[in-house]
Amino acid sequence: xxxxxxxxxxxxxxxxxxxxxxxxxxxxxxxxxxxxxxxxxxxxxxxxxxxxxxxxxxxxxxxxxxxxxxxxxxxxxxxxxxxxxxxxxxxxxxxxxxxxxxxxxxxxxxxxxxxxxxxxxxxxxxxxxxxxxxxxxxxxxxxxxxxxxxxxxxxxxxx
Numbered sequence: 784x785x786x787x788x789x790x791x792x793x794x795x796x797x798x799x800x801x802x803x804x805x806x807x808x809x810x811x812x813x814x815x816x817x818x819x820x821x822x823x824x825x826x827x828x829x830x831x832x833x834x835x836x837x838x839x840x841x842x843x844x845x846x847x848x849x850x851x852x853x854x855x856x857x858x859x860x861x862x863x864x865x866x867x868x869x870x871x872x873x874x875x876x877x878x879x880x881x882x883x884x885x886x887x888x889x890x891x892x893x894x895x896x897x898x899x900x901x902x903x904x905x906x907x908x909x910x911x912x913x914x915x916x917x918x919x920x921x922x923x924x925x926x927x928x929x930x931x932x933x934x935x936x937x938x939x940x941x942x
Contacts, residue, residue: 794820794903804856811836817856824884834871834879844868858899864888
């Protein structure tokens, strides 16, 4: 059964196999890495040089002055989308993240995105050998009575 995904449910991508995102702005083409993804947007990580090439002469991203960009990345299939930058945040000296929201994405790309998120969520929920649920032991009522007969409780005062 396919679950109804919430739009803002973010899925972390693998840090070992970084997914490259090609970003095309009005002025330049750049390369970032996919950090997290959801049905309504994505989070990219980049260095300061890349951020300044994507957002030249901008200290903050203002809602009245949005920055739009075309993004291309491959999850299971290649996805192209027009996105808008919501915010950019510095994590360390040379590590930044940008939160982007999808403005224009075709139906097939949405379906591919949903399939990737669903597959990732299912793989995170696979039970391990240690976490298997043990069946409850079957105890007859007479055995319960014997257990209760043998049980003696003593109380002591502690001052």
